[in-house]
Structures are given as C-alpha cells and as structure tokens.
Amino acid sequence: MVEQLEHNQSHRRSVLRALLWLTLLFGVIFATLNIYRGLYLLASLEIVYAVFALSLLPIIPKTHHLAAWTVAYLVPFFSIMVFALLLPNTSFTVFAWIQIIPIVSYLLLGQRGGFWMSLTFVTAAVVAFTVRYMTDEHAMNLLVVANLAFSSLAVLLFSHIYERSRTRNEARLIELAGTDSLTGIANRMRLAKEFPRLRSQAERSGMALSLVVLDLDMFKRVNDEYGHDIGDLALQxxxxxxSSRLRGSDLACRLGGEEFALLLLGAEHQQAAMLADQLRQQLVATPLHLDDAILTISFSGGVATLGEDGADLSGLLKVADKRMYAAKHGGRNRIVAAPDQPVQPAGNP
Incomplete structure (x- = not known):
C-alpha cells in the first residue's frame, strides 16, 4: 500500500502546484483590477497571497508534510474568498469562486478532510452572502441566495459521492491486484507490500517474524496424469x-506455479517449523476427492526467520527457498528448518 500512498501524494502535489500557479497568475490580475476599483485591502490580500503561493512552489515537490502545507494554503485561500463577499464594492459574482471549494478540497485532502473543509467554507460563504445581500432593500434576493446555497451544497454532495466511490473502487482494485486469481489468496505482490508492515510491527513489539516457502510435491505428475483442470483444483x-489454518495476523500467499509462502508474525524459528509441519500433515490427511479417484497432496517446505536468516524479504526468500529444495532432495513431504535439521515427526507418510 506504500506505493499507492506515494501515488496519491504525487497526484496531490501536481494538483496543488497547478493551483499555486493559478493563484499566482490570478492573484496578480485581480489585485490589479481591485486597485483600479479602489479595493485596496482586498488587493493587498491578493498580492500577499500571490507571494505566499510563489514561496510554496519550491516546497511542495519535496515536503514530507504535504497535508499540513495544503491546509496552510487552503484556509487563507478560502478565507479570502469569503472575505471578498463581505466587502461592499465587490460583485456578487465572486460567489462563483465558492463553487470550486468542494472540488479543490476533495482533490487535495481526500474524503474526510475534503468534507470538513468544504462544509466549513461553503457554509461560511453562504452566510456571508446572506448577510451582505439579504437586506430590506434586497428582499427579492431570497431566491438568488437559495439558488446559490443549493447549487453549492449540490457541488459539495456530488464531490463527496464521487470521492467516496473513487476511494472504494481504488481499494477494491488494490485488493484484486494483490490477490491470486486462481486460489483467491494473496499473491507475490501482496507479500512484498505486507512484509515491511509486518517487519515494522515485529521490530516495535519485539516479536519474531518467520517465512515458510513450500512447494507441492510431484505436481507435474498431477498435471500429466489428471490434467491441468485437476491441477488447478489441487492448488485451490x-x-x-x-489460509483456513492460519491466524488473522499471518499471511498465506501463492508465489507462482505450485509454490506458496507463509509469513508468520510472532512465530520463532522452531514454532514456524512445527506449524508448517502440522499444515503438511493436515494436507496429507485431507486428500482431494475426485469423481473416480482420491488425490493425496503433500508439500516440502523451508523456514527462514527475520534476523538470523536475513534482514529483508529477498534474503528470507532465498534462505527459505534453499531449505525447501533441501527438503525435496531429502525425500519430499517434509520441512527443513535449518541445514541438516528436517522436521519429520513419527508417522510421516
């Protein structure tokens, strides 16, 4: 999920930079027009804000506090819009700028932040417009105020619905991208994304983290004898x-072909080996029933533990894979936890 977060940050940086350039450009233009009209306070605010936008341009591409800088930019930006509505000599067409508040807020702050930013300033703008234009002399402006209020709230509502749908669809796509289409469990990409999180959790809490690589035995013979459809059923x-025998904190994934991996949080080296061997025995004791045959499936596996066998996923996979092949060469249907130390309880088939 880290890559997805970085992608979102990159997208928001691009949107914010574009908005900063627009602020700089239109700030100068509107400041010039407002000086000509005698609106010196508003013109001064626009010039100051244009300078602020210019100062942010080199900061935004590299800051690690993008959300904080975004809020620091948006709050005065929207406040100036609301303030402009209260000035006696400004045109009520300034309200047109209020319509962009929900769009900009959701683009830059996401669903939750965008909602509260939009609700706060759209409400403030409607109140400001009402205070200025709903006087005894302008009683007929009630319809105008109502139209502006409803249109602003509609833009807010549609922006919120769109952002919520986009977030859910994005989460679903990420989930599908990390799921093996045949077996329905996690795939190698999901393993690579989950490993840093579980490693950080293990290091913070002082827990162990072990990896088991396992490979179904004689799987080529299954495909040759029964066909690939039965081979797919065996994998499933x-x-x-x-997946059904692991805890919620563990991760089972398919690396590819007939090779699987188990990422076990809180399992010491020998605990991981014993758990893997229990799974091996359960799989052997739970054959796949076909129409005219019973297919017994077994696997060979290797165990590696964070720290003693490697500091990253690549190192652990290399060690666990090597031990898995040692289990294959040692007769299959067994777990190798360390060189020359197979885990093979009595009664092993």
Missing part, C-alpha cells in the same frame, strides 16, 4: 487449507 485445495 492446498491454498484453502493453508
């Missing part, structure tokens, strides 16, 4: 058993 059967 194994994946279902692995």
């Amino acid at each position: 059967h194994a994946a279902q058993l692995l």
Whole structure:
C-alpha cells in the first residue's frame, strides 16, 4: 500500500502546484483590477497571497508534510474568498469562486478532510452572502441566495459521492491486484507490500517474524496424469487449507506455479517449523476427492526467520527457498528448518 500512498501524494502535489500557479497568475490580475476599483485591502490580500503561493512552489515537490502545507494554503485561500463577499464594492459574482471549494478540497485532502473543509467554507460563504445581500432593500434576493446555497451544497454532495466511490473502487482494485486469481489468496505482490508492515510491527513489539516457502510435491505428475483442470483444483485445495489454518495476523500467499509462502508474525524459528509441519500433515490427511479417484497432496517446505536468516524479504526468500529444495532432495513431504535439521515427526507418510 506504500506505493499507492506515494501515488496519491504525487497526484496531490501536481494538483496543488497547478493551483499555486493559478493563484499566482490570478492573484496578480485581480489585485490589479481591485486597485483600479479602489479595493485596496482586498488587493493587498491578493498580492500577499500571490507571494505566499510563489514561496510554496519550491516546497511542495519535496515536503514530507504535504497535508499540513495544503491546509496552510487552503484556509487563507478560502478565507479570502469569503472575505471578498463581505466587502461592499465587490460583485456578487465572486460567489462563483465558492463553487470550486468542494472540488479543490476533495482533490487535495481526500474524503474526510475534503468534507470538513468544504462544509466549513461553503457554509461560511453562504452566510456571508446572506448577510451582505439579504437586506430590506434586497428582499427579492431570497431566491438568488437559495439558488446559490443549493447549487453549492449540490457541488459539495456530488464531490463527496464521487470521492467516496473513487476511494472504494481504488481499494477494491488494490485488493484484486494483490490477490491470486486462481486460489483467491494473496499473491507475490501482496507479500512484498505486507512484509515491511509486518517487519515494522515485529521490530516495535519485539516479536519474531518467520517465512515458510513450500512447494507441492510431484505436481507435474498431477498435471500429466489428471490434467491441468485437476491441477488447478489441487492448488485451490492446498491454498484453502493453508489460509483456513492460519491466524488473522499471518499471511498465506501463492508465489507462482505450485509454490506458496507463509509469513508468520510472532512465530520463532522452531514454532514456524512445527506449524508448517502440522499444515503438511493436515494436507496429507485431507486428500482431494475426485469423481473416480482420491488425490493425496503433500508439500516440502523451508523456514527462514527475520534476523538470523536475513534482514529483508529477498534474503528470507532465498534462505527459505534453499531449505525447501533441501527438503525435496531429502525425500519430499517434509520441512527443513535449518541445514541438516528436517522436521519429520513419527508417522510421516
């Protein structure tokens, strides 16, 4: 999910930079016009804000506090809009700028931040417009105020619905991208994304983190003898058993082909080995029932633990994969936790 977060940040940086350039350009233009009209206070605010926008341009591309700078930019930006509505010599057409508040807020702050920013300033703008124009002499402006209020709230509502739908669809796409389409469990990409989070959690809490790489035994023979459709059923059967027997904090994923991986939070080296061996025995004891045959499936696996076997996912995969092949060469249907130390309880088939 880190990559997705970085993508969102990059998108928001681009939007904010574009808005800063527009602020700089239109700030100068409107300040010039307002000086000509005698609106010196508003013109001064626009010049100051244009300078502020210019100063932010080199900061936004590299800051680690994008959300804070965004709020620091938007609050005075929207406040100037509302303030302009209260000045006696400004045109009520200034309200047209209020319509962009929800759009800009949701683009830059997301669903929650965009909602509260939009609600605050759109409400303030409607109140400011009402205070200025709803006087005894302008009683007929009630319809104008109502139209502006409803149109502003409509833009806010549609922006909120769109952002909520976009967020949900994005989350769903991310979930699908990290899911193996055949077995329904996590894939290698999901493993790579989840590992840094689980490693940080393990390091903060002082827990162990172990990785098991396992490979179904004689799987080529299954495909050759029964066909690839049955081979797919065997993969689904194994994946279902692995995922159903793990805790919620663990992760089972398919690396590709007939190879799987288990990421076990809080499991020491030997605990991970014993858990993997229990899964091995359960899989053997739970054959796949076909129309005219019973297919017994087994796997060989290797175990690696964070720290003693590697400091990153690549290192752990390399060690666990090497031990998995040692289990294969040692006769299959077993777990190797360390060189020359297979875990193979009595009664192993």
